Amino acid sequence: MSEETQKVLIADDDGINRQVLATLLKQDYVVLLAKTGEQAIERAQRHLPDLLMLDVMLPDMDGYEVLRRLRADPATAHIEVIFITGMGRPEDEAKGLKLGAADYITKPFNTTVVMARVATHLEVVRQRRMLQHLAHMDGLTELANRRRFDEIYQSEWQRAARHGHALSVALLDIDCFKQYNDHYGHPAGDRALRAVARAARGAMRRPCDVAARYGGEEIVVLMPETDAAQALHVAESIREAVAQMLVPHERSIAGPVLSVSIGGATLPPGGEESAPALFESADAALxxxxxxxxxxxNWRM
Structure with a gap:
């Protein structure tokens, strides 16, 4: 998991307030600025900040409406929000908290308090994302797990169908893996599976490409916006990378070293094959x- 610098979006129509907060935070975080509610929503959707510091009073809409609209959008619903306000009424604070704000900071700013609260909430965000990452990861191979793959696959299939893009999926199986485990032992089998996972991960060239452990010794590779020829090239590069590791496999009927069989299928641009049918085609090719x-x-073209 990458340790990218966290992003803070400051939405306040007062230029001095924006400058004070930006100066405080820019040494430790990426700082984004907005002067209106519409700007705050647009920048939140585009940049997906880790934290939004949101003025209650903005010229075009109040901060409560900004928060409602962010919470209604699945893409921005998770963003942590701290209200910044000159109003000190408990009912105003309660209203924001009920809408999903994490905290309130009052004006004029106490810089020590601001830094402490921002750091605390961003640490919560970091830990939550780490837990989400671990929940989506297979512990042995450190690839995505089956549950995560199923979520991504359904989403990418819907996107491909909606926009008429190609979508390719490949299923990879280690040849004679039971015999490998029986002969060399399960610890060696685990090492072999991790090595094959590294080969699959190494073939992923784009952030949207996904390699996941689908079950046992089976790995699945998803390649959005990838036609059959391109996907076949990726699959062949994985097969060659595994063969070139030269891991001895005396009990394999496929050869003297560890190897993999791969089957794949491609939904062509504008294709109408269902998500289950596409996956079944890849399984049949395997x-x-x-x-x-x-x-x-073997590829179903």
Whole structure:
């Protein structure tokens, strides 16, 4: 998980307030600025900050309405919000907290308090994201787990269908893995599976490409906006990378070293194949690769 600098969006129509807060925070965080509620919403949607410091009184709408609109959008619903206000009434604070704000900071600012509260809330955000990351990860291979893959696959299939993009999926299976475990032992089998996972991950060239452990010795690779020829090249590069590791496998019927069979399928641009059907096509292609002698790629074009 990358340790990127956290982002703070400051939404306040007072230029002095914006400057004071930006000066305080810019040494430790990426600081974004907005002067109106519409700007705050647009920049929150575009940059997805970790924290929004939101003035209650803005020229075009109040901060409560900004918060309502952010919470109504799944893309921005998770953003932590601290209200900044010159109003000290308990009912105003309660209103913001009921809408989902995490905290209130009152004007004029106490710089020590501001820094402490911002740091506290951003640490909560960091820990929450770390837990989410771990919940989506397979502990052995450090690839995405099946549950996470299923979520991404459904989302990417819907996006491909909506925009008419290609979508490719590949299923990878370690050849004669049971025999490998029986002969070399399960600790060696775990090391082999991790090595194959690294080979699959190494073939991913874009952030949108996903490699996941689907179950047992099976790994699935998802490649959005990738046609069959491009996906076949990626699959073949994974197969070659595994073969070139030269891990001995005396009990394999596919050859003297560890190898993989890969089956894949592509939803062409404008294709209408359902998400389950596309996955089943990749599974059928994997079966054909095994039947043809293993250590090969079979692609449903």
């Amino acid at each position: 079966y054909r690769a095994k039947q043809a002698g293993r250590n090969r790629v």
